[in-house]
Amino acid sequence: MDPVLYDAIFRRKSVRKYRMDSLSPDAIEDISRYASALEPLCPEIDVQFEFAEHGEIVNLLPVKSPHYILIFSERKDNYLYNAGFLGQQMDLYLSAKGVGSCWLGLAKPQEQIVKGRDGLDFTIMLGFGEAAEPLHRDDVSQFKRKPMSQICFVEGEGAEELLEPVRLAPSAVNGQPWCFYGTLSELHVGREKLSPVRYPIFNRLNQIDVGIALCHLVLSAEHMGKVVKSEFFDSEKAKPPPGYNYVVTAYIE
Ligand SMILES: Cc1cc2nc3c(=O)[nH]c(=O)nc-3n(C[C@H](O)[C@H](O)[C@H](O)COP(=O)(O)O)c2cc1C
Numbered sequence: 706m707d708p709v710l711y712d713a714i715f716r717r718k719s720v721r722k723y724r725m726d727s728l729s730p731d732a733i734e735d736i737s738r739y740a741s742a743l744e745p746l747c748p749e750i751d752v753q754f755e756f757a758e759h760g761e762i763v764n765l766l767p768v769k770s771p772h773y774i775l776i777f778s779e780r781k782d783n784y785l786y787n788a789g790f791l792g793q794q795m796d797l798y799l800s801a802k803g804v805g806s807c808w809l810g811l812a813k814p815q816e817q818i819v820k821g822r823d824g825l826d827f828t829i830m831l832g833f834g835e836a837a838e839p840l841h842r843d844d845v846s847q848f849k850r851k852p853m854s855q856i857c858f859v860e861g862e863g864a865e866e867l868l869e870p871v872r873l874a875p876s877a878v879n880g881q882p883w884c885f886y887g888t889l890s891e892l893h894v895g896r897e898k899l900s901p902v903r904y905p906i907f908n909r910l911n912q913i914d915v916g917i918a919l920c921h922l923v924l925s926a927e928h929m930g931k932v933v934k935s936e937f938f939d940s941e942k943a944k945p946p947p948g949y950n951y952v953v954t955a956y957i958e
Contacts, residue, residue, distance in 0.1 A: 714921055747783050894953050942954045
């Protein structure tokens with residue numbers, strides 16, 4: 706994965722105020738080219754990125770940006786994890802390029818954009834554009850995140866170094882619904898169990914969140930000179946901590 710993205714992990718933030726001027730055609734072309742060459746989590750899943758402008762999007766929440774990246778995906782197993790993994794590479798790339806961005810979990814494209822996408826379904830979008838508020842954090846202390854002790858149950862030494870960039874990953878309503886257990890070479894990822902009340906909204910968003918965390922995990926491991934291979938198993942590879950379901954195992958060498 707592009708190492709430029711690693712540095713962005715420690716500075717990025719969601720940008721919710723934008724100048725509404727369009728970015729230059731060259732900037733859009735660069736972003737579009739980058740989107741077409743991202744590393745997928747699940748290469749067997751067909752995904753397309755589409756670009757939209759303000760006016761083509763319906764968002765109930767008051768975040769307005771001049772541009773949007775829409776992720777359309779085949780609905781195969783794990784497609785939401787894959788969408789989070791891909792979209793987070795864009796979030797980090799935009800931040801690294803000095804462009805503001807924000808995941809928008811509840812925004813929807815207008816009907817005419819959704820039609821005729823080769824059978825791919827609209828999955829999630831990010832808004833982006835020139836920031837009209839600070840674009841970066843100056844220090845890791847400015848991230849509001851759970852402490853490592855709440856998300857890391859990995860046996861042995863060294864997990865904190867690997868997982869610190871993962872701890873900083875963004876998530877819907879900052880829920881951080883992930884945990885990590887197993888060992889450093891066979892690392893299992895868990896996702897918070899949801900109450901029936903939260904399930905209808907957060908079952909979808911939390912899978913995207915875990916895909917985002919996996920993107921940060923790969924960047925962190927590669928930064929440490931390691932290689933990651935992720936495998937989704939049908940049944941639990943190891944018993945997750947109470948309150949979590951097993952999602953995926955990352956083999957890290
Ligand atoms: C899947 C997903 C959906 C999100 N949806 C929204 C949204 O609809 N509106 C919004 O303002 N922020 C949204 N966010 C941004 C989160 O609120 C934000 O990432 C989190 O609070 C952490 O803050 P940070 O990104 O500034 O580090 C979303 C984030 C994710 C990962």
